[in-house]
Amino acid sequence: MIPLAPTDYDAIRLSLQVSLAATLLSLPFGFAVAYLITFVRFRGRVLVEVLVNLPLTLPPVVVGYFLLLLLGKHGWLGSLFNAAGIRLIFTLKAAVIACAVVGFPLLVRSMRIGMEGIDPQLINASRTLGARWYDTLLTVILPLSFPGLVAGSSLMFARSLGEFGATIIVAGNIPGVTQTIPLAIYEYASSPTSETMALSLCIVSVAISLVVLFLHESMAKKMARKN
Amino acid sequence: MIPLAPTDYDAIRLSLQVSLAATLLSLPFGFAVAYLITFVRFRGRVLVEVLVNLPLTLPPVVVGYFLLLLLGKHGWLGSLFNAAGIRLIFTLKAAVIACAVVGFPLLVRSMRIGMEGIDPQLINASRTLGARWYDTLLTVILPLSFPGLVAGSSLMFARSLGEFGATIIVAGNIPGVTQTIPLAIYEYASSPTSETMALSLCIVSVAISLVVLFLHESMAKKMARKN
Amino acid sequence: MQLSMAIRKNYGSFTLSTDVTVFGDRVGIFGVSGSGKSTLVSVLAGLVEPDVGEIFLNGECLFSSLNGINFRPEQRRIAMVFQQHCLFPHLSVKNNLLYGFKRCPEKYRSIDFSALVEVLKLEELLGRGVTNLSGGEKQRVALGRAILANPRLLLMDEPLSALDDTLRFQIIPYLKSVSSEFGIPYLFISHSLVEMRLMVDTVLAFEKGVMVGQTTSEQLARNRMGSSQVGYINLLKLGRPSDEGSLYAYPWGAARLLLSEKSERDESVAELSSKDIIIFKQHPEAISARNLLQCKVCSLFSSGRRIGVELDCAGNTLISEVVQDAVNELGIVPGSTVFAAVKASAFRILPG
Amino acid sequence: MQLSMAIRKNYGSFTLSTDVTVFGDRVGIFGVSGSGKSTLVSVLAGLVEPDVGEIFLNGECLFSSLNGINFRPEQRRIAMVFQQHCLFPHLSVKNNLLYGFKRCPEKYRSIDFSALVEVLKLEELLGRGVTNLSGGEKQRVALGRAILANPRLLLMDEPLSALDDTLRFQIIPYLKSVSSEFGIPYLFISHSLVEMRLMVDTVLAFEKGVMVGQTTSEQLARNRMGSSQVGYINLLKLGRPSDEGSLYAYPWGAARLLLSEKSERDESVAELSSKDIIIFKQHPEAISARNLLQCKVCSLFSSGRRIGVELDCAGNTLISEVVQDAVNELGIVPGSTVFAAVKASAFRILPG
Amino acid sequence: AGDVNLFIAASLKEVINELSDSFARKSPGVKFVKNYGASGALVKQIENGAPSDVFISANLEWMEYLKNKNLAEVSSIGNFTYNAMVFAGAPGKASSMRDLIKLERIAIGSPKSVPAGKYATEAFKKAGIDKQLGKKLVMAKDVRECLMYAERGEVDGAFVYRTDVLQAKQAKMLFTVPQELYPRVTYPMAMTGEGAKNRDATAFFAYLQSDEAKRVLLKYGFSSR
Ligand SMILES: Nc1ncnc2c1ncn2[C@@H]1O[C@H](COP(=O)(O)OP(=O)(O)OP(=O)(O)O)[C@@H](O)[C@H]1O
Ligand SMILES: Nc1ncnc2c1ncn2[C@@H]1O[C@H](COP(=O)(O)OP(=O)(O)OP(=O)(O)O)[C@@H](O)[C@H]1O
Ligand SMILES: [Mg+2]
Ligand SMILES: [Mg+2]
Numbered sequence A, B: 001m002i003p004l005a006p007t008d009y010d011a012i013r014l015s016l017q018v019s020l021a022a023t024l025l026s027l028p029f030g031f032a033v034a035y036l037i038t039f040v041r042f043r044g045r046v047l048v049e050v051l052v053n054l055p056l057t058l059p060p061v062v063v064g065y066f067l068l069l070l071l072g073k074h075g076w077l078g079s080l081f082n083a084a085g086i087r088l089i090f091t092l093k094a095a096v097i098a099c100a101v102v103g104f105p106l107l108v109r110s111m112r113i114g115m116e117g118i119d120p121q122l123i124n125a126s127r128t129l130g131a132r133w134y135d136t137l138l139t140v141i142l143p144l145s146f147p148g149l150v151a152g153s154s155l156m157f158a159r160s161l162g163e164f165g166a167t168i169i170v171a172g173n174i175p176g177v178t179q180t181i182p183l184a185i186y187e188y189a190s191s192p193t194s195e196t197m198a199l200s201l202c203i204v205s206v207a208i209s210l211v212v213l214f215l216h217e218s219m220a221k222k223m224a225r226k227n
Numbered sequence C, D: 001m002q003l004s005m006a007i008r009k010n011y012g013s014f015t016l017s018t019d020v021t022v023f024g025d026r027v028g029i030f031g032v033s034g035s036g037k038s039t040l041v042s043v044l045a046g047l048v049e050p051d052v053g054e055i056f057l058n059g060e061c062l063f064s065s066l067n068g069i070n071f072r073p074e075q076r077r078i079a080m081v082f083q084q085h086c087l088f089p090h091l092s093v094k095n096n097l098l099y100g101f102k103r104c105p106e107k108y109r110s111i112d113f114s115a116l117v118e119v120l121k122l123e124e125l126l127g128r129g130v131t132n133l134s135g136g137e138k139q140r141v142a143l144g145r146a147i148l149a150n151p152r153l154l155l156m157d158e159p160l161s162a163l164d165d166t167l168r169f170q171i172i173p174y175l176k177s178v179s180s181e182f183g184i185p186y187l188f189i190s191h192s193l194v195e196m197r198l199m200v201d202t203v204l205a206f207e208k209g210v211m212v213g214q215t216t217s218e219q220l221a222r223n224r225m226g227s228s229q230v231g232y233i234n235l236l237k238l239g240r241p242s243d244e245g246s247l248y249a250y251p252w253g254a255a256r257l258l259l260s261e262k263s264e265r266d267e268s269v270a271e272l273s274s275k276d277i278i279i280f281k282q283h284p285e286a287i288s289a290r291n292l293l294q295c296k297v298c299s300l301f302s303s304g305r306r307i308g309v310e311l312d313c314a315g316n317t318l319i320s321e322v323v324q325d326a327v328n329e330l331g332i333v334p335g336s337t338v339f340a341a342v343k344a345s346a347f348r349i350l351p352g
Numbered sequence E: 001a002g003d004v005n006l007f008i009a010a011s012l013k014e015v016i017n018e019l020s021d022s023f024a025r026k027s028p029g030v031k032f033v034k035n036y037g038a039s040g041a042l043v044k045q046i047e048n049g050a051p052s053d054v055f056i057s058a059n060l061e062w063m064e065y066l067k068n069k070n071l072a073e074v075s076s077i078g079n080f081t082y083n084a085m086v087f088a089g090a091p092g093k094a095s096s097m098r099d100l101i102k103l104e105r106i107a108i109g110s111p112k113s114v115p116a117g118k119y120a121t122e123a124f125k126k127a128g129i130d131k132q133l134g135k136k137l138v139m140a141k142d143v144r145e146c147l148m149y150a151e152r153g154e155v156d157g158a159f160v161y162r163t164d165v166l167q168a169k170q171a172k173m174l175f176t177v178p179q180e181l182y183p184r185v186t187y188p189m190a191m192t193g194e195g196a197k198n199r200d201a202t203a204f205f206a207y208l209q210s211d212e213a214k215r216v217l218l219k220y221g222f223s224s225r
Helices: A006-039 A045-057 A060-071 A076-083 A092-116 A120-128 A133-144 A146-162 A165-170 A181-189 A192-226 B006-039 B045-057 B060-071 B076-083 B092-116 B120-128 B133-144 B146-162 B165-171 B181-189 B192-226 C037-045 C093-103 C113-119 C135-148 C165-182 C193-199 C217-227 C324-330 D037-045 D093-103 D113-119 D135-148 D165-181 D193-199 D217-227 D324-330 E010-026 E039-047 E060-068 E097-102 E115-127 E130-136 E143-152 E193-197 E199-208 E211-219
Strands: C002-011 C014-023 C026-031 C052-057 C060-064 C078-081 C153-157 C186-189 C202-207 C210-216 C233-238 C242-244 C247-252 C255-259 C268-273 C278-280 C291-303 C306-313 C316-323 C337-342 D002-011 D014-023 D026-031 D052-057 D060-064 D078-081 D153-157 D186-189 D202-207 D210-215 D233-238 D242-244 D247-252 D255-259 D268-273 D278-280 D291-303 D306-313 D316-323 D337-342 D348-350 E003-009 E031-037 E054-056 E078-083 E085-089 E106-109 E137-140 E157-161 E172-176 E185-191
Touching (some): A006 A045, A006 A092, A045 B146, A060 A076, A060 B181, A092 A133, A146 A192, A146 B045, A165 E039, B006 B092, B006 B146, B006 B181, B006 B192, B045 B092, B060 B076, B060 B165, B092 B146, B120 B133, B120 D078, B146 B181, B146 B192, B165 B181, B181 B192, C014 C037, C014 C202, C014 C210, C037 C153, C037 C186, C093 C135, C113 C135, C135 C153, C135 C165, C186 C193, C193 C217, C193 C233, C210 C217, C233 C255, C255 C291, C278 C316, C306 C324, D002 D037, D014 D037, D014 D210, D113 D135, D135 D153, D135 D165, D165 D193, D233 D255, D278 D316, D278 D324, D291 D316, D316 D324, E003 E010, E003 E039, E010 E031, E010 E199, E039 E054, E054 E199, E085 E115, E097 E130, E106 E115, E115 E157, E115 E185, E130 E137, E143 E157, E185 E199, E193 E199
Parallel strands (some): C026 C186, C026 C202, C078 C153, D078 D153, E003 E031, E003 E054
Antiparallel strands (some): C002 C052, C052 C060, C233 C268, C247 C255, D002 D052, D242 D247, D247 D255, D268 D348, D278 D337, D291 D306, D291 D337, D306 D316, E054 E185, E078 E185, E085 E157
16 A cells, blocks of 8 residues: 555645636636637737736746735735735635646637637527527537537646646645645655655556546547437 | 846757757657547557656656656666667756656647547548548548647647756756756746846746747638638 | 618629519529529528628618628527538437527417427437438428527528438428418528429529529429420329229319329329420320320420420410420410320329 | 448447348439438448448458458448538648549549549639538539549439539439449439439339338339339430431431430430330321331330330330320230320430 | 744755654644745745744845845844755765866756855865866756755766755765855744744744754754854
């Protein structure tokens, strides 16, 4: 058996929480942004694209710094939340936000590939049958971009499981509170005596992503069978 | 104007080199793997999927560590190359490999979404017209999965521009030799006196990804216009 | 329905340009492949925006480039049967059928789902996905989906092209009755003259994107007699038949026809090609053709190398085709009396 | 071509099961929507693997579940015109057309590209993409693509359904001539009786996945004469015509026939349906039919409700069909003399 | 009693873990919230409102920064402990700074971001071998990474802290860098404004400077002076 410390169980739980929350939280936004970029021609489209892709290009640590500036006490968003009595940084919320931001470009890109593959005539068909744009969005575009959505979510979930750089900066590395698997691995790995522990956590991480992968595959298969 | 040190220009050049090389190098492999997973039912398919997605789930630092084990002097691959007189670690080659490995899952996933959207009847049509599997692969599947391929490449390129964790371990952080933009940013950011320099490099990084983004968009548009 | 379209739409080398006002609830669109029929109905449905022009449906402006009016497709209540089906791949047959129905305001919902499903023979397919349907099955689902949207105008782009005759001639009367019963006018695109004549009254003929004529479906069929391999198809309304030896005697207006085919219905429609009618000046003796009708020549018209002869047989009209030599030799002129011989096997009763 | 298929393929509630051997180069498949026609040709092309069974084409085994043989589609050299076109969206019209051609071994390449493009009226479309083509244009490209693959067997799934009559009747003779000239047999699916009549000799009839009848060209003609519109097709060998007023006079053995169609060749073959021949006991006067031939009755045979009459016209044989009543009334018995009337427009000269 | 938020340079992890555990045993009810990271990151976090009481840096620069931002209780600023630079590698590779020029590949921390790296380059300069070493240096992200390279034999040796090499398995300490070649390796400590108001934190801060703490530090290879 793989030896795991009690804080490791915490880390696993936290990682799952953070990844799941980040993925679920991002889904509606990701879908909306992907829809906007793919189907709507509007001013500032390029700006949206750049913003979405920004976290991908920058090293996660840098993203973490920017998030710290944004969510911190004096930050634009952080001060807002502070006024409402909510502290973001150094909480699990910050970890979720970090993972969401870092994984967002992956989610949006996957969804876009899915959406771009939709036959425009199907959208036309739904509109001649009386569906308004939001109706078409929900009943045609959403289900037809489902493969992209599922793929994007699983990408994002996996990416969140491995998110380290941004998380450690905005959420800190506090065992039992914000220490997710990658942070725990980092801690173990930085001391030569606990390398096996690091390896154990790696294996756990891989195992989780394996489960997610299988879920994704079976979802894709289920949808294929429907036809 | 943004102040940039001479080593920063090196870093920009190196980053571009590494990202481009990693992307181009991964393209054929990514395409092959995506094809295998999407169209071919074979034993060990799950294993391939897990291996491909592994670098996504693990923190890049861990990936870097594993790569070090693999490519190092005593590593399985490293010793092979060593025998051939080629040193991998602490060279740009290692940086390229690190970026390729970390970005690979993104590339493959994008390509898969693209491939899964191909109408199977088109593949059937090409085969009744005498095309063998590799012919169909090159003349039907490849062009039709082009949007996924382009999206995947731009994802991967952007991800490579930001790759830090794995690169710094296998390539070291040697200015003018292996120090890419993220590594340079890290260096600047970890000293209180050079934060503006870090920011300058961030802006350069974002600008580069912007250019890539536009290239991608215009490519996608060009293809759309063809119809 | 009163529809007026004065629009222009350019696609590189192809330009659709019409300036037409059409009255009537059953309108056909006819033209060779690539003449712009599908483009026209797409414009009407709001899926393709014309470069310039105006569209009015029953006095209401749907599009006007001048006034910047452009109703969106979902605001037009114009349903469309697409040439390439365009079924929703993620929905079952049933949910495809109901897609428009669910979005139709309650007050407009008048089509009966189960009657439609029965006519289209879709009962057994309702639970299935649409991806693996056969070509004809897909076409029927597409047709049903558009009708169930209870539109105020129905556009049908070759909706029966993939169907066998039996189905086709069962669906045609249904479409007509739905149209008249619920007041749904339609525009019908087809390459089949027979479908045209059964389905529509008015035909808009297109050539290279330009409307070249607005005629009746009857007239269209006569015009095309000469160039068609099958000639002009007479459509005869027959009554209930009685046995007559090995044949069946059908009342046809005041006349009586012998057919070799039997029908169980009170009313049938039979096809008879203009080529299957032979004209005699005098009553021939001992002829194998079982029908010998005394007719009066109403008019002559030419179509290609052939001459069409419009005959009046006891109040019914028949079109026969002959060559010019025969007209001269037999002295066929309007007003003259001739005998038309038709074999009992030349008729074809349309299924229905 | 000799094709034998003994296969079963199950899709949930639908099962295709055939056990048939068919000879002949022009084979039709007929059946209502959903009867399994498309499934059958997909099996033949190697796109759908049967559950069990065997397929032999000209003695070569293409599939055998027993022996584990299953040639891949690209090994079969069987091209297919898909019901839903299936054009390559990333290629121009020209490259779609040439896709199979390029992959065809040099020695088999015999179809002329430009002649094909001309018949299919695709000249102006060659440089275009296929996504925005009209329905009929897509269908023509699909047809051209399959023919240009120079296959050893051509499967066509309703290849003409979206075409207007003019185009259709221009393409049909081309298809037939390509087939005979280059020895490409074909299987042809259509719902149109006219197309069937023009395109094929043998018809396989399907109902609910089961073959309910196979008829070789001779059997087909006699069986269907009684029950269908097609009748028996007489094939007449004609000589070089001369002008005769607005008509053309062709030598036919010792006799002479007036046709409205012109041929430039020294020898032509014309089709004449048994239904287009009317028999008289005595010479009629003043008749619109331009051909009146004195014949001797050779024999009588019955087919369904009709009677076939084999006639000898100056040494040529003709089959006419009549009903029993006519046989009795005219006293048609072997050996008697009758007059056969045929309209000049009833003949159809086969393109050669 | 409540939480005590510790912001500690990652290299002090083991020692602080032991110290906080023993303190917690003595004062039940005190709960430590430990955040280990790079000094720069820790300072940034404090600056942006992360809850912190005690900060120990591996780097004087960042303590200076914190002080300038008025985020540290000036009276509390002091030196927690000291460390020494050593050269570690496979036995026999080198025994003095002079020997380094014979080596092929030497790992040091990135001079701009890692104090140990900066100290190493200063030492090279003072020893007059910086020109010869120029191309042989591999810059690592931190000292642990340097040691890892040495452990795996990817480099001939690495400049690391004495405390690190004690934990090494393969690599051995080959020589200690003479103190005159580089400034003292100092770990400054401070209480934040918040920490000064937290009684448990001040108690722990005092404990960190106690003799008992010094003994523990010694055990891990740190020097108290
Ligand atoms: N989006 C488009 N871009 C460019 N050309 C187009 C577009 N849509 C249609 N066309 C061209 O316009 C012409 C008319 O097309 P349309 O689909 O209206 O023909 P159609 O009358 O419906 O023909 P068919 O009977 O073959 O379906 C065709 O030549 C077609 O290629
Ligand atoms: N992959 C499949 N899965 C399930 N059912 C199928 C599949 N393919 C075909 N079918 C069903 O099998 C039956 C025969 O289909 P097929 O396409 O062969 O009909 P068809 O004779 O070509 O009809 P049509 O004239 O309408 O094109 C249909 O009822 C169809 O729904
Ligand atoms: Mg059309
Ligand atoms: Mg079919």
